Amino acid sequence: MLDARFIKENVDAVKEALRKRNYEFPLADYIAIEEKRITVMREVEELRNRRNVVSEEIGKLKRQKADASPQLEEMKAVAEKIKSLDDRLRAVEEETRALILTIPNIPHESVPVGRDENENIEVRKWGVPRQFDFKPPLNHWDIAEALDIIDFDRASKISGARFALMKGAGARLERALMNFMLDTNTSKGYKEVFPPIIVNRESMTGTGQLPKFEMELFRIADPEFYLIPTAEVPVTNIHRDEILKETELPVYYTAYTPCFRREAGSYGKDTRGLIRQHQFNKVEMVKFVKPEDSYAELEKLTDNAEDLLRKLDLPYRVVALCTGDLGFSSAKTYDLEVWLPGQDKYREISSCSNFEDFQARRANIRFKREGKKGTEFVHTLNGSGLAIGRTVVAILENYQQKDGSVVIPEILRPYMGMDRIG
RNA sequence: GGAGAGGUGGCCGAGUAGGUCGAAGGCAGCCGCCUGCUAAGCGGUUGUGGGGGUAAAACUUCACCCAGGGUUCGAAUCCCUGCCUCUCCGCCA
Numbered sequence: 001m002l003d004a005r006f007i008k009e010n011v012d013a014v015k016e017a018l019r020k021r022n023y024e025f026p027l028a029d030y031i032a033i034e035e036k037r038i039t040v041m042r043e044v045e046e047l048r049n050r051r052n053v054v055s056e057e058i059g060k061l062k063r064q065k066a067d068a069s070p071q072l073e074e075m076k077a078v079a080e081k082i083k084s085l086d087d088r089l090r091a092v093e094e095e096t097r098a099l100i101l102t103i104p105n106i107p108h109e110s111v112p113v114g115r116d117e118n119e120n121i122e123v124r125k126w127g128v129p130r131q132f133d134f135k136p137p138l139n140h141w142d143i144a145e146a147l148d149i150i151d152f153d154r155a156s157k158i159s160g161a162r163f164a165l166m167k168g169a170g171a172r173l174e175r176a177l178m179n180f181m182l183d184t185n186t187s188k189g190y191k192e193v194f195p196p197i198i199v200n201r202e203s204m205t206g207t208g209q210l211p212k213f214e215m216e217l218f219r220i221a222d223p224e225f226y227l228i229p230t231a232e233v234p235v236t237n238i239h240r241d242e243i244l245k246e247t248e249l250p251v252y253y254t255a256y257t258p259c260f261r262r263e264a265g266s267y268g269k270d271t272r273g274l275i276r277q278h279q280f281n282k283v284e285m286v287k288f289v290k291p292e293d294s295y296a297e298l299e300k301l302t303d304n305a306e307d308l309l310r311k312l313d314l315p316y317r318v319v320a321l322c323t324g325d326l327g328f329s330s331a332k333t334y335d336l337e338v339w340l341p342g343q344d345k346y347r348e349i350s351s352c353s354n355f356e357d358f359q360a361r362r363a364n365i366r367f368k369r370e371g372k373k374g375t376e377f378v379h380t381l382n383g384s385g386l387a388i389g390r391t392v393v394a395i396l397e398n399y400q401q402k403d404g405s406v407v408i409p410e411i412l413r414p415y416m417g418m419d420r421i422g
Numbered sequence: 423g424g425a426g427a428g429g430u431g432g433c434c435g436a437g438u439a440g441g442u443c444g445a446a447g448g449c450a451g452c453c454g455c456c457u458g459c460u461a462a463g464c465g466g467u468u469g470u471g472g473g474g475g476u477a478a479a480a481c482u483u484c485a486c487c488c489a490g491g492g493u494u495c496g497a498a499u500c501c502c503u504g505c506c507u508c509u510c511c512g513c514c515a
Binding site: 041042046072074076 | 441442452471472473483496
């Protein structure tokens with residue numbers, strides 16, 4: 001959420017930001033209603049002041065056993081007026097809040113301007129895609145089914161499309177990756193947490209999934225809850241409605257959680273395999289930092305995610321998302337894309353974002369500077385480290401052998417208790 | 423699922439015959455004083471958000487005693503609903 005006053009004082013900048021994002025928004029309507037909100041608010045406050053003053057008088061008169069009927073008469077009218085204006089104020093407030101919650105974040109000045117994902121900018125590349133002495137390299141689902149480590153058919157019997165049943169070494173690989181990632185992240189100062197994975201509406205609003213993206217979430221109807229689409233939601237909301245001490249910052253968390261996504265509107269995409277599932281595992285990193293540090297922290301966060309890929313010896317590239325491809329809440333995002341020989345292209349495996357104070361304002365996460373009065377919003381960041389299902393895909397495809405087996409990356413062997421599947 | 427108890431400021435904890443309560447008192451914190459160090463002692467001070475105001479302050483005003491409604495000229499105090507916490511019983515991994 002943007003600051004209401006900031007919008008008013010920087011109309012042109014906001015307009016420009018929305019335009020760069022190809023985002024349609026009735027900004028003029030919003031500003032008009034916001035001005036009305038202030039006007040009505042002043043009116044109500046003036047009346048309330050009058051009420052406070054006269055009510056005190058009435059109290060005094062009554063204690064002196066004096067007659068207060070003229071004041072009582074006046075206050076009756078005032079009270080009525082307050083009530084009706086209050087109703088109006090509430091309506092206007094709801095309207096402004098509903099609107100402001102659907103305005104996306106303003107892209108950072110370093111974000112490349114572009115229409116869609118085709119205009120994202122490659123920032124760097126690491127590793128060299130392997131040359132196979134057999135052709136063509138297989139898709140991960142063919143590899144996995146041949147090894148009997150992922151069973152898509154039975155998963156669809158149990159649940160439906162876009163679910164997977166991991167078996168034997170496949171299940172073990174999933175668990176090994178989870179542990180490897182958590183161990184690596186905690187060694188870099190991230191505190192491990194294991195949060196609830198069903199959350200309330202406030203938490204979803206805090207990080208920006210609601211109200212705009214209800215269609216992408218699994219919802220539990222009664223009582224109302226939501227399944228998290230990413231650990232970002234519960235972990236960022238750990239500090240919702242809190243005021244942190246300056247000395248506590250920065251705060252780093254890492255969490256493994258299952259994630260649940262409707263994938264509405266992606267019916268044709270990635271229908272086979274593990275790439276796009278309704279349920280998948282992910283290890284996430286989340287940071288709460290001081291505003292002046294957040295862009296340096298984004299670079300560090302991205303490097304932490306990259307380090308996982310380097311340790312697994314998987315070729316990848318880093319892409320800076322352009323303004324048209326940026327997520328709703330994000331001010332700047334780097335995507336990490338891992339090389340997939342089976343698809344002959346790079347595919348997203350991590351997304352690292354700086355939300356600046358956009359989520360902090362929604363979730364009311366503040367901090368207090370030493371010796372200064374008042375509070376400020378923190379900056380929040382998060383990044384996948386990493387999406388586990390897609391890491392499995394990358395390992396199967398990059399480490400496949402001519403005989404159909406898959407070599408386990410060096411660093412995972414202690415976790416796997418084997419150096420080869422099949 | 424059944425039966426009770428409770429939710430007050432950074433913390434502890436007063437405050438229910440409705441008015442002078444943003445809220446006693448204590449602790450912690452901060453600023454002074456004092457004590458050759460430390461402790462004790464003395465005085466003062468210390469919430470958040472919004473509006474107005476200012477160069478910035480000062481200042482002023484509204485709201486906030488879990489949340490949302492209601493009663494009333496006036497509510498931390500009365501009524502209703504919800505959420506959360508705790509205790510006992512049942513059930514259960």
